[in-house]
Amino acid sequence: MNRLQGRVFLIAGGARGLGAEQARLLVDAGAKVVIGDxxxxxxxxxxSELGAACSFLPLDVTSEAQWSDAVALAETLGRLHGLVNNAGVYKPVPLVETDTAEFERHTRVNQLGTFLGMRAVVPAMERTGTGAIVNISSTVALRSAPNAIAYTASKWAVRGMTKAAALELAPRNIRVNSVHPGPIDTDMLNVRTREENLRRVQQVPIKRLGTAREIAGLVLFLLSDGSAYMTGSEIAMDGGAAL
Ligand SMILES: NC(=O)c1ccc[n+]([C@@H]2O[C@H](COP(=O)([O-])OP(=O)(O)OC[C@H]3O[C@@H](n4cnc5c(N)ncnc54)[C@H](O)[C@@H]3O)[C@@H](O)[C@H]2O)c1
Structure with missing residues (x-):
């Protein structure tokens, strides 16, 4: 499968979990990938696992300077076609126990990081003549959930910014869509005990965790020409959790 042959993609938060699987699938599809984390x-x-098609650079998504470095590295490989704003932090805490520092940490990484990423890639995508941005939100931005006010606020912001950017960037031939995963089997779920995660799975109509591979397949579709008529869309992949 070489449908992304030679195209360059940047994955923020790509070192492990969902982002790492996106990198594997993109490289399988013939793309060149820069992962930042x-x-x-x-x-x-x-x-090193993915070989010449994949480069890594340190990227803290809250740093404007490091975003510039990431885009510059991507453009040394070819024309930048896509960005996945996948970096995220998640610490579920009830509202009254959420301190300002924790709230701001979620805001900075999940919300500000997504904004800075979108802003950083637009000039490069204009040079390419086209581009696709995928912002990783969550089902908590569709149906919400208790005891995670800071995370929820940041993921609703990602959903909203996706739509604002989609409207603004459509005339520049840049598409922006959001993905809303339900509980997916990655290290992020280790904030809960195994028993708590099993209880959560029982509330999902399709009674299992999703896999990183499944989310990566959706992300690849949104980055590819198969989704050329999609922008500002919010796609849940959650086993029915948001119903
Ligand atoms: N796993 C799930 O159940 C689930 C559900 C809904 C949404 N998500 C979202 O999917 C995305 C990926 O999560 P995951 O499940 O792979 O978890 P993960 O913790 O394995 O991956 C998150 C990645 O983001 C990176 N990251 C954190 N802060 C960063 C920063 N400041 N700069 C750059 N990178 C940073 C981490 O180092 C890590 O590699 C996140 O945005 C998360 O909120 C996950």
């Missing part, structure tokens, strides 16, 4: 050892290991 604060987890340097994991990022370097993934880049």
């Amino acid at each position: 604060v987890l340097e050892a994991e990022g370097e290991a993934l880049a």
Whole structure:
């Protein structure tokens, strides 16, 4: 499968979990991938696993300077066709126990990081003549959930910014869509005990966790020409959790 042959994609938060699987699938499809993450050892290991088609650089998505470096590296490989704003933090805490620092940490990584990423890639995508941005939100931005006010606020912001950017960037031939995963089997779920996660699964109509591979397939579709008529869309992949 070489439908993305030679195209360049940037994945923020690509060192592990959903982002790492997106990198694997994109490389399988013939793309060149730059992964950026604060987890340097994991990022370097993934880049060596994927070979010449994949490069890693340290990227803290809250840093404007590091976003510039990431886009510059991507453009040394070819024309930048896509960005996945996948970096995220998640610490479920009830409203009255959420302190300002925790609220701001979620806002900075999940919301500001997504904004900075979109802003950083637009000039490069204009040079390419086209582009696709996929913002990873969550089912909590469709149906919401208790005890995660900071995460929920940041993921609703991602959903809203996706639509604002989609409207603004459509005339520039850049598409922007959001993906809303339900509970997916990655390290992010380790904030809960195994028993708590099993209880959550029982509330999902399709009674299992999703896989990183399944989300990556959707992301690849949204980055590819198969979704050329989609922008501003919010796609849940959640086993029916948002119903
Ligand atoms: N796993 C789930 O159940 C689930 C559900 C809904 C949404 N999501 C979203 O999917 C995305 C990927 O999560 P995951 O499940 O793979 O979890 P994960 O914790 O394995 O991956 C998150 C990645 O983001 C990176 N990251 C965190 N802060 C960063 C920063 N400041 N700069 C750059 N990178 C940073 C982490 O190092 C990590 O590699 C996140 O946005 C998450 O909110 C996950």
